[in-house]
Amino acid sequence: MNFPDYRPRRLRRNATLRRMVRETHLRVDDLIYPMFSAFGTNIKKEISSMPGIYQQSIEHIVAEAKEVRDLGIPAVILFGIPEAKDAVGSDAYSDSGIIQNTIRAIKAEIPGLLVITDVCLCEYTDHGHCGVIKDGDVDNDATLELLAKEALSHVQAGADIVAPSDMMDGRIAAIRMILDENGFDPVPIMSYAVKYASSYYGPFREAAESTPGFGDRRSYQMDPANRLEALREAAQDVAEAADFLMVKPALAYLDLLRELKDNFDLPLVAYNVSGEYSMVKAAAEKGWIDGDGVMMETLLGMKRAGADLIITYHAKEAARLLAR
Template identity: 75%
Template sequence: MRESYFRARRIRGNETMRRMVRETSLSVDDLVYPLFSAFGSGIMKEISSMPGIYQQSIEHLVEECREVQGLGIPAVLLFGIPESKDGVGSDAYSDSGIIQETIRAIKREVPGLTVITDVCLCEYTDHGHCGVIEDGDVDNDATLELLAKEALSHVRAGADMVAPSDMMDGRVAAIREALDNSGFSSVPVMSYAVKYASGYYGPFREAAESTPQFGDRRSYQMDPANRREALREASADIDEGADIIMVKPGLPYLDILRDLRNSCNLPLAVYNVSGEYSMVKAAAANGWIDEERVVLETMLGFKRAGADIIITYHAKDVARWLGRN
């Protein structure tokens, strides 16, 4: 047997060598931590389907933001649970709404932490859909005005970035125009450009209290069977002025993540969603998997597929594990 043929194990023999040739790296700088802000005080309610994740009133959420910043995580993504809901999601764009008050508190108490806000109406409407209902479905164009108002109200309260998740056609352009016309042309938009109608959102619906009261969201979220459509959706949002584009969910759509990485040069985010988180937590609680190893492998998978930013409920644990290594 000749000795010159390729032997992959030559560069796997010890940890120092493996570090030297490692192709993909994971950093705390890659992470965004989602948070659920609830109206009221003294609220610290664990979400039954998401162990370790809570609905929190503002004073508790601010304390968690201090912890997040102390771990080196650069940003949080805010979702709101309002005091009351109505047909047009009024609290979403109220100057005294739950998210607007939360932004002000974080900016006052935890300066330097980047605050990203989810822009959608589903958490604020009594019907649980992402926009204005007409004839039993969401009216796309009637919803755009409200989404633009919501984004503008978040930025006026101090948000550093807005992230529209509604999947209405044209919403990036509407939000970009509203921000630019109000003197906020420097505020970036991170678009949920590719958001599938997924079964992986179940635990989030409990966390955000946003389950649709009738029908489903398949008329505006993407069909999981479609791949090429993702490129069209992302291209449209880029043309409308998106600064960052996102794929949601993460693990079942790594092919989409790679397609987008190959086709555009914008920063690319991925949302490691609630169902993905909860499955890992459940398996780990039963002793079926090594949680740390599986989570870090998952994060590397997102990075390897092309993600620059990972939105994940595992963020605090990942930051601790990376800091220990």
């Protein structure tokens, strides 16, 4: 295998050879598209830090969901901007909440599109934290009850998968229990198993209007310095009957994607988060990078690191390029 007997360039000589020996493949079936559903009508407001991504009222959400379906993307994940917020995020688990109504509207018009829902309270609380506040911090166990109610309400409205992103201890077990008790044992849970307290979330907080009113989320989201903790978090979610594991963010945590892929056999999801998306868009707008090329290389890198699925705001753009 020494030069000159082995020449790796032989297999790079032309596009057909390179395609035949390619080790990693990105497919449209790997993509999940995030959407922000806003209370009201005739709303389509572009997020200033996320070009091409919008807060939209339900009729526009349905129209874009049809476009997503037509591009071959199999699933969307929904985030909600409610009419009103309160201390316990009541709209999150209301039968007439923004997400519950959005699910019904999508399912009525596009029944074959898979609907995943983010299960958290931060978008619905007036303080912007992911649960019930007690003594200045989120009360873990009091929050579990509300998260379970939220997940159940989503599934009752027609959600295909629920995805808890709150990072409370024990939330997978609490959600699994309430779904099973109500006859929804076939519904999978996509766990945000490894979710770091990251600076990459800034544009999302504008999009979801979920910036904390005080403090930060470091008492429940993970320390970016920790690797072994990620394995413990994932193992606990597996023990509590999660059906998917997720790493969020993805780009700065590709090593964690590989760790989880090597240690667990559940489908693995990478969340290509808002900051990652916005950096590509901003640099491309300046002419500093080839936006499409960097986008596709980044998504392929997440697949190579071990992701089976990728939640990405680039999903529609990527799907169009993959169809060429």
